[in-house]
Amino acid sequence: MLSFLMPARRGSGLGMALPALVLLLAFFVVPVTLLLTRSVTEPQPGLQNYETLLGSATYLRVFGNTFLVSGTVTLVTALIAFPVAWLLAITTPRLAGILFGIILLSMWTNLLARTYAWMVLLQQTGLINRMLMAVGVIDQPLQLTNNLIGVTIGMVYIMLPFMILPLYGVIRKIDPAILQAAALCGASKGQALRRVLLPLAAPGIASGALMVFVMSLGYFVTPALLGGTSNMMLAELIVQQVQSLVNWGMGAAAAFILLVVTLILYALQLRLFAGRGV
Amino acid sequence: MLMNFDKLGTWRWVLAGIAVLMALFLLLPIVFIVALSFGDSRWLIFPPPGWTMRWYHELFADPRWLQSAWTSARIAVVVMVLSVILGLLASFALVRGQFRGRAVLRAFFLTPMILPVVIIAVALYAFFLRIGLNGTFTGFVAAHLIVALPFSIIAITGALKTFDPAIEDAAILCGAHPWEARARVTLPAISHGVFSAAIFSFLISWDEVVLAIFMASPTLQTLPVRVWTTLRQDLTPVIAAASTLLVLLTVVLMIVAALIRKGKSR
Structure with a gap:
């Protein structure tokens, strides 16, 4: 038992991992494997579920919606998160503490509570529409819920912390001396931003962007509540096939596609950022 | 500049x-x-x-809200306890263990955190229908435990890595049984990680919607399921009242977490 007296026994400690291992095998690996096999066995053996999914315009639109919303959400969160993370890295600890408090509060507030707030805020007679009309930007209330605009706003809200936190981690570690050197060598602020700060922050931006994109691809709650039935995303399609249509083969096939895309992007993230500590 | x-x-x-x-x-x-x-x-x-205060009166007048909050709390507490115990054991194995494939095992333990929860929900739903766990307390706990455990393992391994095993060895040299040394020396030293694991696990289970929608039955519903089914019908202000209480709980837990962090740095 004494780590410095005894040579480490091979295999020691594995026993303690056993309970967690058994739990994950029984309630994670087995169920997911069983589900995925149903995609090629129901209603009859073969790949027809995948052919239907990837061959019909209806389902391709679902994939299109999913990638469109996830891409937009990633882009918008990155544009907001970069200046905020930058400010967090260089401002006083007191101000940074307040901003972090707000970020964590919004992150840990119940997901349904936040989504409910946006449903009310964005509806036709909601605060946002009435404020825009009062200011005179629009004459008619905009349709902001039951479409992909609502989904995008709601998801940007949820994903912002997941972009700010990794970006902050990277920018905080940048040595201010490097930017001083850029200034001494005559770089303007714009040049220093474009050619020094942004490239140095790029790993953080890429890692945050991949994470937000992957999380958005499989998101269910916000699209279901803010998107309406005519603008479905992939997770909603899976739930609809399984719950309303009881079409397990199709639901499983859609789940498998989502799983594969997620794992590929995750592997990409590991490969790109392995050992960089982000 | x-x-x-x-x-x-x-x-x-x-x-x-x-x-x-x-x-x-x-x-x-x-x-x-x-x-x-x-x-x-x-x-x-x-x-x-x-x-x-009408919406709060309506909220507390309807026994179904309180009942579902009680169900949520019971499930979340059981998930919290199991997640911390399994997380502690797994973390000791991952940080101190001497076996091949530790990195692979760690990656495997964290997978449920990466996969979209909707896949796990649908898979468990099908599985539980088959083995008769659907709509049961056990089914709920198992489902939430799967997604809470990775967070527990991250919090505890993080704390354990910064603790020098030599201190535990010293206790053993002074005559403590290895398990006694772990319980009375190591555990207090990593308590901030254990508390974070507990808070994370509780909140994850308490707030979880997607798995819960699939695990729920008409007689066994958690608070998020109740909010979800109500939201699908109309946007009644009663939900605003329920949400406000949830925000309050979040603030309280955040303050507790901040105090723990402060206690650790002292």
């Missing part, structure tokens, strides 16, 4: 402006919900014509 706030010149105001707008954006829904829950407009007009 760019890493010094005072030397940013006019750019200071651009950064500060964006940060203020983002803070308002993040706070808007939370403040809005709290205000709405006291407003007396059933149609959620804002600002409301008057103020009332």
Whole structure:
């Protein structure tokens, strides 16, 4: 038992991992494997579920919606998160503490509570529409819920912390001396931003962007509540096939596609950022 | 230059402006919900014509809300306890263990955190229908435990890595049984990690929606399931009242977590 007296026994400690291992095998690996096999066995053996999914315009639109919303959400969160993370890295600890408090509060507030707030805020007679009309930007209330605009706003809200936190981690570690050197060598602020700060922050931006994109691809709650039935995303399609249509083969096939895309992007993230500590 | 706030010149105001707008954006829904829950407009007009406690009365008058909150709390506590115990054991194995494939095992333990929860929900739903766990307390706990465990393992391994095993060895040399040394020396030293694991696990289970929608039965519903089914019918202010109480709980837990962190740094 004494780590410095005894040579480490091979295999020691594995026993303690056993309970967690058994739990994950029984309630994670087995169920997911069983589900995925149903995609090629129901209603009859073969790949027809995948052919239907990837061959019909209806389902391709679902994939299109999913990638469109996830891409937009990633882009918008990155544009907001970069200046905020930058400010967090260089401002006083007191101000940074307040901003972090707000970020964590919004992150840990119940997901349904936040989504409910946006449903009310964005509806036709909601605060946002009435404020825009009062200011005179629009004459008619905009349709902001039951479409992909609502989904995008709601998801940007949820994903912002997941972009700010990794970006902050990277920018905080940048040595201010490097930017001083850029200034001494005559770089303007714009040049220093474009050619020094942004490239140095790029790993953080890429890692945050991949994470937000992957999380958005499989998101269910916000699209279901803010998107309406005519603008479905992939997770909603899976739930609809399984719950309303009881079409397990199709639901499983859609789940498998989502799983594969997620794992590929995750592997990409590991490969790109392995050992960089982000 | 760019890493010094005072030397940013006019750019200071651009950064500060964006940060203020983002803070308002993040706070808007939370403040809005709290205000709405006291407003007396059933149609959620804002600002409301008057103020009332009516939605809180309706919330507490309906036994189904309290019942579902009680179910949520029971499930979350059991998940919290199991997640901490399994997380502790797994973390000892991952940090101290001497076996091949530790990195692979760690990656495997964290997989449920990466996969979209909707896949796990549908898979468990099919599986539980087959083995008769659907709509049961056990089924709920198992489902939430799967997604809570990775967070517990991250929090505890993080704390355990910074603790020097030599101190545990010293206790053993002084005559403590290895398990006694673990319980009375190591465990108190990593208690901040254990507490974070407990809070994370509790909150994950308490707030979880997607798995819960699939695990629920008409007689066994958690609070998020109740909110979800109500939301699908109408946007009643009663939900604003329920949400406000949930926000309050989040704030309390955040303060507790901050105090724990402060205690650790002292």
